[in-house]
Amino acid sequence: MALIDCPSCQKRISSQAKQCSHCKANLDGNSESLVKISHIQKSNSLMTHSIVFLTLLIAGAAMWIWKGEVAQxxxxxxxxxxxxxxxxxxxxxxxxxxxxxxxxx
Ligand SMILES: [Zn+2]
Structure with missing residues (x-):
């Protein structure tokens, strides 16, 4: 059983659920496409995370050698x-x- 994001309220629900337990959206019949949508959304959020961490990494390095001097x-x-x-x-x-x-x- 996989967890997917409800397409209407974005809450975590079972991919096998026929109806969202939070907003009662009907999910019957198209759970396969929902899994795909959820997968893409997850990929996007992971990409956002990696960009945030990369920014932190660069910011830290820039802070360390600020204006050509090693930070103290x-x-x-x-x-x-x-x-x-x-x-x-x-x-x-x-x-x-x-x-x-x-x-x-
Ligand atoms: Zn929902």
Whole structure:
């Protein structure tokens, strides 16, 4: 059983449900296309995540070497935290994208 996003209210529901348990939208007959839509939406959100983490990574690197000088004090901590979160988040998101792509519909 897979979880999909309801096309009308975007809440998580079972792909086997004939009716959305939240908004009562009728899903009978076209659950296959719903799974595809859900898959595309998930891909898009994962792409957005990877862009956010990539921005953090670049921002951290830019903070670290601001105006040609290596950051110090709280700025250095901010830069390291931002860069680390960016790197880890980006890697996790890339792995999630690979796993997600394997589950092709
Ligand atoms: Zn719904």
């Amino acid at each position: 004090g709280w700025q250095a901590i901010m830069a390291i935290v931002s860069f680390s979160v960016g790197v880890i988040g980006y890697m996790i998101t890339r792995i999630r994208i690979v796993i997600h792509k394997r589950k092709s519909v």
